[in-house]
Amino acid sequence: xxxxxxxxxxxxxxxxxxxxxxxxxxxxxxxxxxxxxxxxxxxxxxxxxxxxxxxxxxxxxxxxxxxxxxxxxxxxxxxxxxxxxxxxxxxxxxxxxxxxxxxxxxxxxxxxx
Amino acid sequence: xxxxxxxxxxxxxxxxxxxxxxxxxxxxxxxxxxxxxxxxxxxxxxxxxxxxxxxxxxxxxxxxxxxxxxxxxxxxxxxxxxxxxxxxxxxxxxxxxxxxxxxxxxxxxx
Numbered sequence: 001x002x003x004x005x006x007x008x009x010x011x012x013x014x015x016x017x018x019x020x021x022x023x024x025x026x027x028x029x030x031x032x033x034x035x036x037x038x039x040x041x042x043x044x045x046x047x048x049x050x051x052x053x054x055x056x057x058x059x060x061x062x063x064x065x066x067x068x069x070x071x072x073x074x075x076x077x078x079x080x081x082x083x084x085x086x087x088x089x090x091x092x093x094x095x096x097x098x099x100x101x102x103x104x105x106x107x108x109x110x111x112x113x
Numbered sequence: 114x115x116x117x118x119x120x121x122x123x124x125x126x127x128x129x130x131x132x133x134x135x136x137x138x139x140x141x142x143x144x145x146x147x148x149x150x151x152x153x154x155x156x157x158x159x160x161x162x163x164x165x166x167x168x169x170x171x172x173x174x175x176x177x178x179x180x181x182x183x184x185x186x187x188x189x190x191x192x193x194x195x196x197x198x199x200x201x202x203x204x205x206x207x208x209x210x211x212x213x214x215x216x217x218x219x220x221x222x223x
Contacts, residue, residue, distance in 0.1 A: 004156070031209060033209065035211075040215070041215055042198075042200055042213030042214050042215055042216050043156075043157065043211070043213050044213070045210045045211065045212075048209050048210065055209075056209070056210070059210075091156045091157075093156065095209075098207055100206070100207055101159065102157075102159065102211070104155075104156025104157050104158070105156050106154065106155050106156055107154075107155075107156055
């Protein structure tokens with residue numbers, strides 16, 4: 001597609017609920033990234049994929065967070081047993097193989113109540 | 114990654130030039146300086162990148178002194194639509210892990 005598409009745009013979850021956030025990267029982009037952006041803060045790195053391989057997951061806050069990209073295209077970020085501190089905007093980005101020129105999606109705003 | 118320091122906020126008026134200075138005292142030899150722009154409810158967008166001296170594109174100019182310990186993003190003749198958060202990042206050119214910081218909120222008034 002023309003850009004990085006994320007769905008849903010908004011998600012409200014009750015505390016303890018599991019959520020799944022989807023990212024459709026730009027077609028042909030090898031690299032895919034997830035970032036978390038708390039209110040009033042800059043985005044913070046969560047995890048990085050090259051094709052289907054998750055090369056870095058050092059930014060995932062806890063083992064409740066899990067990301068996958070099984071066919072090297074669409075990616076899903078899953079958060080289990082959501083907590084209020086998980087409320088944030090989750091941004092997905094993709095780039096070509098050399099990691100030049102990130103393109104970000106518009107994000108999914110998650111609110112845990 | 115080298116740490117950066119930039120003002121929290123700046124106000125301006127339409128038609129003025131806005132200059133945002135970023136300090137990065139510990140910049141490494143291989144590091145580049147990159148600026149991103151983020152509008153409300155959107156992801157960050159690449160604006161400009163440079164290594165030294167001056168870089169200009171259709172959106173902005175980036176001035177980098179010889180010691181590279183700071184850089185200045187210059188937005189000429191801003192309009193209301195330039196209201197956004199601007200982030201200064203320092204790192205190797207194809208680093209996959211971007212470190213954003215809190216950014217500078219620029220508000221342009223009529």
